[in-house]
Amino acid sequence: MGFDKNVYIDAEDGAKRVGGNMALYKKLLTRFAESNYLESLTAELGSGDIEGAANMAHTIKGVSANLSLTKVNEISAALESALKNGKPHEDLYAELKTAADATIKEISSLQ
Amino acid sequence: MRDLVLIVDDVEINRMILREILVEQYDVIEAQDGEETLDILFKQNVRPTAILLDIIMPGLDGFDVLKAIKTHAETHKIPVLFITAADSDTNETRGLKAGAADYVSKPFNPDVVMTRLGSCINLMRYQTELEGLVEKKTAEVTKTYEQTLEVLATIIEYRSLESGEHIRRTTMLTQIMVDEMLKYPNYREILLAQNYKSIVKASALHDIGKIGIPDSILLKPGKLTDEEFEIMRTHTLIGRDIIDSILKTMPDNAMYLKYSREICYYHHERWDGKGYPTKLKGEEIPISARILAIVDVFDALVNQRCYKPPFSYEEATSIIIEGSGTQFDPNLVEVFLKTSDAFWRLEESLQD
Numbered sequence A: 001m002g003f004d005k006n007v008y009i010d011a012e013d014g015a016k017r018v019g020g021n022m023a024l025y026k027k028l029l030t031r032f033a034e035s036n037y038l039e040s041l042t043a044e045l046g047s048g049d050i051e052g053a054a055n056m057a058h059t060i061k062g063v064s065a066n067l068s069l070t071k072v073n074e075i076s077a078a079l080e081s082a083l084k085n086g087k088p089h090e091d092l093y094a095e096l097k098t099a100a101d102a103t104i105k106e107i108s109s110l111q
Numbered sequence B: 001m002r003d004l005v006l007i008v009d010d011v012e013i014n015r016m017i018l019r020e021i022l023v024e025q026y027d028v029i030e031a032q033d034g035e036e037t038l039d040i041l042f043k044q045n046v047r048p049t050a051i052l053l054d055i056i057m058p059g060l061d062g063f064d065v066l067k068a069i070k071t072h073a074e075t076h077k078i079p080v081l082f083i084t085a086a087d088s089d090t091n092e093t094r095g096l097k098a099g100a101a102d103y104v105s106k107p108f109n110p111d112v113v114m115t116r117l118g119s120c121i122n123l124m125r126y127q128t129e130l131e132g133l134v135e136k137k138t139a140e141v142t143k144t145y146e147q148t149l150e151v152l153a154t155i156i157e158y159r160s161l162e163s164g165e166h167i168r169r170t171t172m173l174t175q176i177m178v179d180e181m182l183k184y185p186n187y188r189e190i191l192l193a194q195n196y197k198s199i200v201k202a203s204a205l206h207d208i209g210k211i212g213i214p215d216s217i218l219l220k221p222g223k224l225t226d227e228e229f230e231i232m233r234t235h236t237l238i239g240r241d242i243i244d245s246i247l248k249t250m251p252d253n254a255m256y257l258k259y260s261r262e263i264c265y266y267h268h269e270r271w272d273g274k275g276y277p278t279k280l281k282g283e284e285i286p287i288s289a290r291i292l293a294i295v296d297v298f299d300a301l302v303n304q305r306c307y308k309p310p311f312s313y314e315e316a317t318s319i320i321i322e323g324s325g326t327q328f329d330p331n332l333v334e335v336f337l338k339t340s341d342a343f344w345r346l347e348e349s350l351q352d
Helices: A011-017 A022-034 A037-046 A050-067 A070-084 A090-109 B012-022 B034-043 B062-071 B089-097 B110-160 B166-181 B185-194 B196-205 B208-212 B226-233 B235-249 B251-266 B287-302 B313-322 B330-349
Strands: B004-008 B027-031 B050-054 B080-085 B102-106
Touching: A011 A022, A011 A050, A022 A050, A022 A090, A022 B012, A037 A050, A037 A090, A050 A070, A050 B012, A050 B080, A050 B102, A070 A090, B004 B012, B004 B034, B012 B027, B012 B110, B027 B034, B034 B062, B050 B062, B050 B110, B062 B080, B062 B089, B080 B089, B080 B110, B089 B102, B102 B110, B110 B166, B110 B196, B110 B208, B110 B251, B166 B185, B166 B196, B166 B287, B166 B330, B185 B196, B185 B287, B196 B251, B196 B287, B208 B235, B208 B251, B226 B235, B235 B251, B251 B287, B287 B313, B287 B330, B313 B330
Parallel strands: B004 B027, B004 B050, B050 B080, B080 B102
Antiparallel strands: none
């Protein structure tokens, strides 16, 4: 499958969640790659909607946990917490964007 | 038949994963937000066996949806499991306090999801079964109580030599009065607040105190002397005392017996305060006893007694009307007049 060398996706763990159905798991990953969660987050941060941004970070955290997107999950959790607690979030946002891009690239390399 | 589980989550990927986890054992439907959930439950009237409900959603959130589910009688028993993110302890606690049966955390662990969902469904079934049993047992107890009342009523009939049907008719006439009263908002409110069905059943015991009256008075043809009448009147006090002693042995039936007591004690009181035994007047007299006063007199008038021949329907009705505002509650006489046709039909079909 070529999943061994993945950095951003724990595919073995993720596929277990759907009963080892690798085809479905890949389909779900593609859904994530095609989603616009990050765009929404960017827009909410741009318009100063911190609560909306925190909720979007929460959504990304949940989805990434379910898909075992380890890096994105870790950073989105930190970002959600920063946004909710009024802490600086700019660096975390940048980190999340980088990780998400890399994750999506990794997803497309699976095809 | 497979159980139906409703998955509510605004993120399609989460729904798809849950569906995959559940689909082997359950039928699954999905809603993508709170509004769609309420539509499925209350417009399409779909009744899932259990609901998996995300908390943070745009629009109505999980707490709003849970509240709606828990406040509707048709849905409040459906177990709801919150879908939470692993770190949000506060949401989990808040969800359980709001009535969620349990929660499942992201990332989903298929075994945990299935086990918790299964437990919640089993628990709900068990609870429903227990409630059914309690209901059945309560009905049995009530039945036993009603039979006890009937036995008591039979004893009164036998002892007083009043017609075998007087007590049955009294109960049915009381029922007719109460049914009519329920049509008026002011009475409806009073009756609903008072468990009116018990009033009807309790009416059967109104003359239980006659057990304590000597035959020479109870069965005397013609008019009673003042002294005899004084003794006759004590049947209200004897009735009250009998109910009080039953209350001690059957405290579980306090509700029914409360009305039996009122009725025995006060059914010879008069609206103008000139009745017996306590001379209560107007609305001081419990409504149960005010109803019985009319019902009891009407039935006695149109049937033969050892001291009098039966009166015609017209004569009996005009006597009740004459007593309006003096002997009887004038408002209840109005109600009686609305139902007097039904009274008469019943009397004709159940003549002694």
